Amino acid sequence: DGGITQSPKYLFRKEGQNVTLSCEQNLNHDAMYWYRQDPGQGLRLIYYSQIVNDFQKGDIAEGYSVSREKKESFPLTVTSAQKNPTAFYLCASRVGVGETQYFGPGTRLLVL
Amino acid sequence: GENVEQHPSTLSVQEGDSAVIKCTYSDSASNYFPWYKQELGKRPQLIIDIRSNVGEKKDQRIAVTLNKTAKHFSLHITETQPEDSAVYFCAALYSGAGSYQLTFGKGTKLSVIP
Numbered sequence: 682d683g684g685i686t687q688s689p690k691y692l693f694r695k696e697g698q699n700v701t702l703s704c705e706q707n708l709n710h711d712a713m714y715w716y717r718q719d720p721g722q723g724l725r726l727i728y729y730s731q732i733v734n735d736f737q738k739g740d741i742a743e744g745y746s747v748s749r750e751k752k753e754s755f756p757l758t759v760t761s762a763q764k765n766p767t768a769f770y771l772c773a774s775r776v777g778v779g780e781t782q783y784f785g786p787g788t789r790l791l792v793l
Numbered sequence: 794g795e796n797v798e799q800h801p802s803t804l805s806v807q808e809g810d811s812a813v814i815k816c817t818y819s820d821s822a823s824n825y826f827p828w829y830k831q832e833l834g835k836r837p838q839l840i841i842d843i844r845s846n847v848g849e850k851k852d853q854r855i856a857v858t859l860n861k862t863a864k865h866f867s868l869h870i871t872e873t874q875p876e877d878s879a880v881y882f883c884a885a886l887y888s889g890a891g892s893y894q895l896t897f898g899k900g901t902k903l904s905v906i907p
Contacts, residue, residue, distance in 0.1 A: 712893060723799075723882055723897035724837070731893070739894070740794075771836065775893065780825040780844075780886050782895060784836040 684708040685785035687772050692790045694766060702757045702788045704772030712775040713755035717768045730755055767792050795820040795887050799898025806873050807906050814901045816883035817865040825886035826866050828857060832879045873905045
């Protein structure tokens with residue numbers, strides 16, 4: 682788990698503003714994931730990427746965008762189209778042939 | 794897609810008693826079932842997992858059982874301790890077409906009363 686970092690720990694967004702959450706891993710994992718966690722809810726998949734320059738929508742992709750230009754980095758942008766962005770955002774990664782996902786420490790996004 | 798139901802949503806036990814959390818899944822093609830423990834404000838941590846070719850797996854005080862026919866799996870914690878207090882999530886992995894997507898249950902908040 683220590684090999685996955687997320688920044689910042691807390692992020693504040695103003696109305697109409699796009700914000701970007703960082704996720705970096707030094708585990709040489711091929712696949713990376715973004716989840717959203719709301720109180721009393723499980724983790725819901727936003728986007729995932731199995732290889733560089735490729736990514737797929739998850740269950741709740743609307744209002745979010747991602748890029749995967751480098752194997753170790755998978756940033757998530759919360760756009761102004763996401764009307765209820767307040768949540769805990771978790772990034773995870775997985776080695777290519779394994780099933781286990783390991784999580785970063787999370788970013789808590791709050792709306793001003 | 795896959796759907797995972799988890800029960801109960803909250804569970805209180807006395808220290809030293811056992812705790813059982815149950816999950817059901819919908820897609821019979823799911824073949825990997827991890828359990829994560831999440832302490833308040835922290836990241837989920839994998840505590841145990843089981844693959845579809847195994848019926849039971851144990852690691853010290855925790856065990857997981859899987860019934861493929863009934864499509865349900867359970868987490869068992871024996872001799873509970875206050876540090877076991879956390880939210881526990883089950884998940885099911887569907888790896889068809891190489892997608893490797895995990896679907897999570899909504900979590901069980903376990904409180905161990907000293």
